[in-house]
């Protein structure tokens with residue numbers, strides 16, 4: 001029996017709510033599972049495939065996956081040490097400064113760096129990961145003073161999964177992560193979404209560093225891998241541009257409840273799940 005695993009970070013675009021819809025549309029079977037925009041990894045952790053290749057351009061996030069795999073007890077210990085002291089604006093800023101100046105500036109990717117990022121993720125506004133032009137994390141405090149930043153058992157179970165399954169974890173651009181995919185493999189693409197306001201001249205915006213050109217590059221990759229018999233599923237906002245980019249594929253619109261929006265009227269939105277195969281239904 002598999003353990004129930006849940007994301008260890010709160011991540012923008014986290015897929016926990018969309019999971020039931022994604023599950024319904026999964027292919028019947030596949031060989032290696034690919035997730036090139038792993039983020040919080042909700043679908044990976046839910047499916048727990050025996051063989052997987054996961055990636056993300058955020059090397060700090062990828063370091064957490066690697067440290068959980070290699071040094072889970074060190075990560076747990078470091079997070080618990082940080083949690084021992086009640087947080088304040090001053091403490092938050094001093095930990096953020098330490099993370100930026102000692103870890104980011106010196107490219108230190110170790111268990112302590114992973115623990116700091118987990119702690120900051122749980123103590124920053126909306127779980128955002130935003131950096132300035134120097135690459136320094138600059139999200140303000142969310143005013144949370146006490147509480148556990150991790151569920152130890154969940155982290156240990158994730159470590160067990162990452163060590164039992166055959167998993168490749170890489171800090172790379174999505175095209176690079178997908179290079180080894182072959183016929184019969186399955187890729188789930190969950191890139192930063194196209195803004196709802198995007199118009200046909202989509203190349204002129206950037207969201208989380210993901211531009212209109214990147215969306216065009218992703219759509220081209222989706223077409224190329226479809227010709228190779230690689231099964232693919234992609235989620236995004238239900239915007240006209242998606243129907244242009246993914247014309248000819250199966251596009252299913254689904255309703256989701258978005259908690260992150262402070263304006264209640266904007267909490268129900270439609271997203272789309274695109275597949276290059278017919279799902280289980």
Ligand SMILES: C[S@@+](CC[C@H](N)C(=O)[O-])C[C@H]1O[C@@H](n2cnc3c(N)ncnc32)[C@H](O)[C@@H]1O
Nearest residue numbers: 013014015037039040041042057173174190192
């Ligand atoms: C919508 S989030 C994924 C959410 C994830 N499915 C979850 O459940 O939390 C998108 C992710 O894409 C990553 N990303 C942005 N540009 C990328 C690129 N060019 N290649 C790979 N990953 C990228 C971001 O760092 C972010 O973690």
